[in-house]
Amino acid sequence: MEFLKMHGLGNDFVVVDEITNPSLANQSLPELGRKICDRRFGIGADGLVLLLPSSKADFRMRIINSDGSEAEMCGNAIRCVARYYVEKYKPTKRSLAVETLAGIIKPEVLENNLVRVDMGRPILKPQEIPVAVEEEPVNIPIEVLGQKFYFTAVSMGNPHAVIFVDSLAKIELEKIGPAIETHPLFPRKTNVEFVEIENSKKVKVLVWERGAGATLACGTGASAVVVAGRILGHLTEAVEVILPGGSLFINWNFGESVYMTGPAEIVFRGEYYL
Numbered sequence: 637m638e639f640l641k642m643h644g645l646g647n648d649f650v651v652v653d654e655i656t657n658p659s660l661a662n663q664s665l666p667e668l669g670r671k672i673c674d675r676r677f678g679i680g681a682d683g684l685v686l687l688l689p690s691s692k693a694d695f696r697m698r699i700i701n702s703d704g705s706e707a708e709m710c711g712n713a714i715r716c717v718a719r720y721y722v723e724k725y726k727p728t729k730r731s732l733a734v735e736t737l738a739g740i741i742k743p744e745v746l747e748n749n750l751v752r753v754d755m756g757r758p759i760l761k762p763q764e765i766p767v768a769v770e771e772e773p774v775n776i777p778i779e780v781l782g783q784k785f786y787f788t789a790v791s792m793g794n795p796h797a798v799i800f801v802d803s804l805a806k807i808e809l810e811k812i813g814p815a816i817e818t819h820p821l822f823p824r825k826t827n828v829e830f831v832e833i834e835n836s837k838k839v840k841v842l843v844w845e846r847g848a849g850a851t852l853a854c855g856t857g858a859s860a861v862v863v864a865g866r867i868l869g870h871l872t873e874a875v876e877v878i879l880p881g882g883s884l885f886i887n888w889n890f891g892e893s894v895y896m897t898g899p900a901e902i903v904f905r906g907e908y909y910l
């Protein structure tokens with residue numbers, strides 16, 4: 637199987653093009669995803685990302701987390717596959733439509749390996765996120781491992797619990813992250829973002845991803861952070877989200893799509909023996 641290793645701010649993926657040369661038709665994707673993503677016995681990645689033919693869009697993207705679960709959407713991966721598609725297939729346009737489990741998402745490939753993505757509108761209804769609360773899912777208390785936090789739940793096609801804290805230094809991500817990810821309030825589990833506000837236009841974020849653990853960046857997570865921060869009145873329309881792997885630039889106006897801009901990098905090409 638031919639693959640490309642790509643990343644968006646260190647959130648790294650094994651990208652496989654199944655559009656013209658399908659090689660994975662008979663494979664169990666959960667098992668393959670786990671094996672390929674293993675950092676010692678496999679290629680090593682946060683996720684396995686497939687490009688597939690689509691009747692509704694330029695192509696379809698599937699994302700398998702490193703634990704083998706399938707995610708609805710991935711912000712960093714969609715920038716990577718958009719750059720790959722434009723370089724490989726040389727379409728006449730640089731604005732694409734990509735079918736995902738979260739609907740059609742629209743990336744635009746800019747200069748200097750940057751990609752701007754219309755991430756669609758955030759989902760804020762509890763049943764659709766999903767989060768098991770009756771009220772608006774804003775500043776909801778949650779107790780894990782003897783510590784109390786307040787989260788705001790947002791779906792960007794995939795679920796996020798955004799938690800504003802005074803300082804990221806105190807957060808034990810490896811302990812608190814999985815405890816919130818698997819908390820019974822989240823029937824499909826959740827991604828978790830801890831946020832420290834630097835000012836209304838700049839935040840620092842640590843991410844614990846559903847199905848992948850601590851990652852260096854998360855595009856849907858950065859988008860959810862800005863949506864939650866706007867709802868809570870902390871942030872302005874255009875925000876720099878500083879993640880361990882670098883910055884994403886997010887724009888959001890109430891009632892509109894979220895826009896995310898960030899890099900997409902190619903690391904190497906290779907062959908994997910199935």
Ligand SMILES: N[C@@H](CCC[C@H](N)C(=O)O)C(=O)O
Nearest residue numbers: 707710711712794854855856
């Ligand atoms: N890293 C991604 C999100 C990948 C999927 C996530 N782990 C989930 O299960 O929802 C991003 O950049 O958005």
